[in-house]
Every structure is written in C-alpha cells, then in structure tokens.
Amino acid sequence: MSVKKPDEEFPFIPRIINPAKIEKAVILSAETRIRESSQILNENMPWIKTEIFSSPQSVSRIKSGQLTVFLFDDTALPLVDSDRIRKNNPGCVVILLSANPYIHCSPPQLAKTRYPYSAKADLIFAYSITSLVPPLIITSVVRAAEDLINIRKSSKVRRFIFLVVDDEPRWLSQFLPTLYTIIGQRADVMITRTYEETLSFLFGVKDESRIDRDEYQTLGHGDDVVCLIADIFFPKGPVLNSDAGRDLVRLITRYYPRIPIIIASKAKEAEDFKNEAFLLPKGDQGSLQKLKDYIYDHSGMGVLLMSDKNGRELQRIKNIQGLYRTLSAAEKTTKSGQELRRIMENYGQKDKFSTWLYMHSYGELGDILRPIRSQGRPLIKLLKSHLKKEILRLNATPLTMDGIKVFNLDELLKVLRTISPDILRPFSDNDIISSWLDRKGYSELAEELRPIHGRGAKLSETLIAVIERWQKACARGGRSSRFFQKPKPGGR
Numbered sequence: 001m002s003v004k005k006p007d008e009e010f011p012f013i014p015r016i017i018n019p020a021k022i023e024k025a026v027i028l029s030a031e032t033r034i035r036e037s038s039q040i041l042n043e044n045m046p047w048i049k050t051e052i053f054s055s056p057q058s059v060s061r062i063k064s065g066q067l068t069v070f071l072f073d074d075t076a077l078p079l080v081d082s083d084r085i086r087k088n089n090p091g092c093v094v095i096l097l098s099a100n101p102y103i104h105c106s107p108p109q110l111a112k113t114r115y116p117y118s119a120k121a122d123l124i125f126a127y128s129i130t131s132l133v134p135p136l137i138i139t140s141v142v143r144a145a146e147d148l149i150n151i152r153k154s155s156k157v158r159r160f161i162f163l164v165v166d167d168e169p170r171w172l173s174q175f176l177p178t179l180y181t182i183i184g185q186r187a188d189v190m191i192t193r194t195y196e197e198t199l200s201f202l203f204g205v206k207d208e209s210r211i212d213r214d215e216y217q218t219l220g221h222g223d224d225v226v227c228l229i230a231d232i233f234f235p236k237g238p239v240l241n242s243d244a245g246r247d248l249v250r251l252i253t254r255y256y257p258r259i260p261i262i263i264a265s266k267a268k269e270a271e272d273f274k275n276e277a278f279l280l281p282k283g284d285q286g287s288l289q290k291l292k293d294y295i296y297d298h299s300g301m302g303v304l305l306m307s308d309k310n311g312r313e314l315q316r317i318k319n320i321q322g323l324y325r326t327l328s329a330a331e332k333t334t335k336s337g338q339e340l341r342r343i344m345e346n347y348g349q350k351d352k353f354s355t356w357l358y359m360h361s362y363g364e365l366g367d368i369l370r371p372i373r374s375q376g377r378p379l380i381k382l383l384k385s386h387l388k389k390e391i392l393r394l395n396a397t398p399l400t401m402d403g404i405k406v407f408n409l410d411e412l413l414k415v416l417r418t419i420s421p422d423i424l425r426p427f428s429d430n431d432i433i434s435s436w437l438d439r440k441g442y443s444e445l446a447e448e449l450r451p452i453h454g455r456g457a458k459l460s461e462t463l464i465a466v467i468e469r470w471q472k473a474c475a476r477g478g479r480s481s482r483f484f485q486k487p488k489p490g491g492r
Contacts, residue, residue, distance in 0.1 A: 009405075010397045012439070014432040015361045017160065017185055018150045020091075023066035025050045025142060028059045028080065029073040033129060034097055037138040044139045046425070046455050056080045063088040069145040070094045074103075078117040091152070093145035096121035099128060104170040107235045108193050122148065123191065126170040140176040147188035151221065158358060160187040161221065162299075163201065165230035165248065166264065167193040171282060175264070179229075182292045184450045185431035186301055186359065187226060195236035195244040199251075208251065222256050226355060227299045229262040229280075232269050243269065249276060258350040260298035262291070300359035302447075304352070306343055314343070319441045320362065324387045330380050341380060348379060360443070361435040365390050399436040401427060409442075409471055416464050421456050428463065429453055445470045 025048050029035055038050040053059050056079035059070070068089050072080065077096050086092060096118060098104065103111045103118055104126040112119045125141050127134050151159065162183060166172060172191060179189060192198040196206040203211045204219030217223045232245035245263065252259050253276065261277035263270050270279050278294040280287055296302025297316075304317040306326065317323050330340035347353055348369075357366035368386055398405035399412070402423050406412045412433075416424070427433050434446040445467070452462050 008396055010393045012397045012399055012436055013363065014430065014435050015358075015363060016430045016432070017188055018146050018430075020067060020146075020150050020153055022048055022069050022093075022142060022146045022149065024048065024064060024068040025071060026053060026059060026062060026068060027051070027071045028053045028056065028076040029071065029097070030075045031073050031097075031099070031127075031134070033134045034071065034073055034127070034138075037134040040135045040138050041142060044453065045142060047429070048142070060084050061088075067149060068092045069142055071097060071141070072121075073097050074100050074115075074117075077120055080120075082120040091149055093122045093148055094120060095141060095145060096124045097127050097134065097141070098124060098169060099126075105168050107167040107240050109235060109240060124169045125176075126173045132170070132173045137173050137177060140180050141173075143180055144176060144189055144191065147190065151188055151190055158363065159221070159224035160226050160359060161224045162187050162189045162227045162229060163198070163225045164189055164191050165193070165198050165228070165234060165245070166191075167231070167234040171231075171264070174283070178288060178291075181451070182295055183301065185429065186450070187299075190221070190225075194234060195242070195248065198230075198248060202251070203255075208247070211251075211255075216255060222259075225256065225259055226301075226359065227260050227262065227295060228252055229264055232263060232265045232267055232273075246272075249273060258352055258355055260294070262294065300352075300356040304356045306340070306347075308339065308343060309346075314340070318443045319360075319438075320357075320365075320387050320391055321441060324384060324391060327380050327384045327387070331377060341377070344383070345379060353383070360438045362390065362439065394440055397436075397439065399433070406436075409467060409474075413464060413467055413471070416460055416467070419460075421460050424460060424463075425455050428459060433463070442470070 022045075025038070025041055027035055027038060027050065035052050038052060041048055041050050056076060060081040062068075062085065070085060070092060072095065074096070082094055085094065098118070100115065103115060103124065106114075108118070108124075111124075118124060123141070123144060125137060126132055127137060151161065162179065164172070164175070164179070176189065183189075190201060192201055199208065200206050200220070202220045202222040202225070203216050205211055212219060228248070230245050230248055232243055233241050234244055236242040236244035236247070245265075249261055249263075252261060261273070262280050263273045263277045264280045264282055266281045266283070270281075273279065278291070278298075280291055297305045304323060305313060306315040306317065307313050315326055317326055326340065327344070330337055330344055351370060354366040354370040357363075357369065365386060369383065395407065398407050400406070401415050402419050404415050406415055428449075431450060434449045437443075437446040437449070448466055449463065452459070452466070454462070
C-alpha cells in the first residue's frame with residue numbers, strides 16, 4: 001500500500017551515545033586467554049582493530065592518532081611506560097586486567113600501596129581462569145573504556161550515564177556484562193571507587209561543604225546521570241571501609257531526586273534503604289530480572305511509570321501518544337484527574353518527563369519541557385500543546401539510510417533488503433534504527449532490535465525477520481497497530 005509523503009519534513013536527529021569510537025585495542029599480556037579474547041572483540045566490536053604485542057618497549061613507543069585502549073595484565077603493566085603511552089596517544093585509556101586476588105577485593109589506596117603498578121591504570125578489572133574468564137568480560141571492559149573516553153570529552157550532546165560506585169574490581173567484572181546487556185547503546189557507564197571521586201564527578205568538588213547550591217548542575221556531571229548503582233561501604237577520606245553510601249544517597253535525594261538508586265550490597269545495612277532504593281544483593285542471580293525491570297521502569301529507558309506518593313502503580317505509559325491520553329485524563333475534574341495532576345506536578349519538578357523524553361530520542365521536546373514549572377491545569381495544557389505538535393510530526397520524520405528516506409515499516413524493510421551490510425551496521429551499533437522506531441511509537445519493537453548487533457548478511461537477515469514478524473502482528477490487529485494514533489481534533 002502506497003503512503004503519501006508529507007508536504008513538510010522534520011529531521012530525525014539520532015541520539016548517539018558514543019560519537020567517539022575506540023579504533024584500536026593494544027594487548028600486552030602473558031596470559032593466553034587475554035590474548036585470545038581479541039577474537040571476541042573482533043566479533044562484538046568489529047570497528048576496532050586489535051593488535052597483540054610481546055614487547056613492553058614496543059608498546060611504550062606506540063604513537064597513534066586513533067582512539068586506543070591499552071590492555072595489560074599484572075606482568076605487563078609494571079614494564080611499560082604509561083606516562084609516555086598517554087603522551088603519545090591523547091585520549092587513550094589504560095586498563096589493568098588483574099589476576100591478583102588482593103587487587104580483586106581491595107580499595108585503590110591499598111592496592112596502590114602494595115602493588116604500585118596498579119596506579120598506572122585508568123580502569124582495573126579482575127579476571128580468573130575459572131570464573132571471570134577474559135573472553136566473557138573483554139567486551140564490557142573495552143566498552144567501559146569507550147564510555148570513559150566519551151564522558152571525558154565533555155561532548156555538547158546530552159549524556160546519559162549509569163554511575164557505578166564500588167571499590168572492588170572483582171564485582172565490577174561480574175556486574176558490568178549484565179548491566180551492558182540491559183542498557184545496550186542507550187547509556188554510558190561511569191565507574192568511581194571512592195567517595196571523593198564520586199563527589200567530583202557529580203558536583204565538581206571533593207568535599208560536600210564545597211557543593212555550590214546554585215551552580216552544582218553545571219560544575220559536575222550529575223545532571224547527566226540517569227541511575228546510581230552503589231555499594232554502602234567504600235573509601236571516604238582515610239576511612240577505607242566507611243559507610244559512605246549513606247552520605248551519597250542523602251546527597252542524591254537532596255540534589256537529584258529524579259535519579260533512581262540501586263544499592264548493590266549483601267550487608268544487612270542495605271535494609272535501611274529499602275524505602276529509597278532498589279536492593280540488589282551482590283551475586284544473587286535471581287535478582288537480575290527484577291534489576292532489569294527496575295532500570296527500565298525508573299531510569300526512563302522503558303515505560304513512564306506513573307505512581308502515587310505511596311508507590312502504587314497507576315499507569316505504564318509506553319509512548320508520547322499514551323502520555324497525551326494520560327494528560328487528557330488529568331484535565332478532568334474527577335478525583336482520579338486531580339490525583340494525576342498532583343503526580344504530574346511532582347514529576348515535572350523532578351524532571352521525570354524530560355528524562356523519559358531524552359531517553360526515547362525526543363531531545364528537543366525534553367529541552368522545551370525541562371524548565372517548565374507550571375502547576376495544575378496550566379501545566380497539563382502546556383504539556384499537551386507541545387506533545388500534540390510532536391505527535392503530528394511523527395509521520396513526517398524520516399529515517400535517512402544511504403540517502404534513502406524511510407517513513408514507515410514497509411519502506412524500512414525495503415531498504416534493509418537492499419542496503420549494504422557495511423552501511424547498515426553503524427545504524428544498528430549506534431541504536432539509530434531503534435531510536436527512530438521509538439519515536440514512531442514502536443517502543444516494543446525498538447527494544448527487540450536493540451540487542452541485535454553483528455555484521456554481514458546475517459545482521460540484515462536478523463533485522464528483517466524481526467520486523468516482518470511485527471508487521472504480521474500489526475496486520476492481525478495486535479497492540480502494536482495502535483501506536484500511530486494521533487490526537488483527536490480539538491486536542492481531546
């Protein structure tokens with residue numbers, strides 16, 4: 001069925017999390033499994049050229065104009081000149097993959113004292129030949145390096161960051177593969193290991209008394225954080241096992257109440273936070289699905305969860321059409337309408353609307369709505385006005401692939417069947433197709449496509465098969481067929 005193209009078009013600006021890509025991975029290691037993990041990198045991150053070296057002197061002399069990650073084990077890192085490496089390779093990241101049990105479970109201060117070479121690394125991860133085998137963690141390790149590069153570059157593009165606070169490399173190696181599986185290419189991960197390092201990242205200061213109450217959002221990266229995942233016990237000043245997590249939760253609640261908090265700890269003290277955070281017992285595999293649900297429901301990545309002050313779930317909004325209908329219900333003079341207005345005022349004050357819109361590729365709309373602090377019906381009216389404009393643009397916002405404009409699923413399938421896999425891969429790797437589908441209202445289809453990566457004909461075939469299955473669901477009158485509803489005349 002042919003579809004009439006709109007008279008006016010609006011550009012689709014994809015939300016690319018990491019515009020700077022690591023181009024080279026340099027490996028110097030005596031451990032065979034680390035060297036063999038280069039094959040995994042070639043499969044999972046095919047844009048990276050991997051080079052394996054045997055000489056510390058050769059690695060120390062490398063001078064590259066490409067963004068590079070250097071991967072060393074406990075034998076190699078003491079032998080290289082890390083200062084020279086950083087000078088010759090601006091923006092690079094130096095990683096220690098450690099098999100040392102002491103480094104696995106020690107805060108950075110203790111590890112540095114006993115094993116000074118550990119201080120040379122930007123990031124430290126634990127590995128072992130029995131459980132944390134290098135091929136299973138290497139992709140997450142390099143992805144963490146790429147995230148760090150992009151966060152350091154302070155891109156003008158709004159960032160979306162999961163802040164992970166824990167001083168033990170062993171747990172980071174266990175947890176990051178799970179976290180990246182959940183968030184895909186929709187957010188970065190920043191790792192901090194001390195209270196002072198965390199304050200510096202969030203607020204631009206190393207002491208709570210120096211937080212600027214007027215300028216804190218511009219001095220640190222806290223405004224870019226969409227979720228905090230923290231242990232309770234980690235170093236604060238000279239106290240290496242302090243309960244600094246308590247102070248961190250207090251500051252986040254005060255300055256960034258929109259940020260959901262996950263306490264990752266098996267300690268009995270974790271129960272003290274059960275009303276403020278999601279509790280994730282370390283090592284509990286049974287909690288992982290609940291973790292994914294919590295992240296999707298509270299970080300803006302999934303539905304917009306509407307809950308009352310007691311935490312009772314009222315609505316799960318999947319797209320801006322659903323948000324528009326909820327706003328219409330909030331205009332009513334009924335008791336439920338009044339309750340919805342109160343909830344929306346609270347959400348507006350905590351920036352929950354804008355965070356959700358940013359995460360679903362409505363950056364411009366998020367920027368418009370963010371400063372709004374109206375209340376009651378004026379707030380609802382204003383929100384509806386902006387949402388209506390955006391909804392009316394949906395069918396006039398094409399995805400451009402290889403110079404071809406795509407307006408709907410039929411056209412997307414046609415392009416996928418003809419486009420070169422090499423041209424297609426960046427659209428998949430950078431979450432561009434899923435972001436466009438998200439904007440169009442196909443949020444569930446977008447989520448199904450997000451984990452799909454690869455290269456060659458297999459990538460094209462997989463994407464086509466998933467979309468064809470969704471098309472058939474639409475034809476049968478499934479729920480996805482309702483996603484393109486527009487506002488009724490008059491805004492009701």
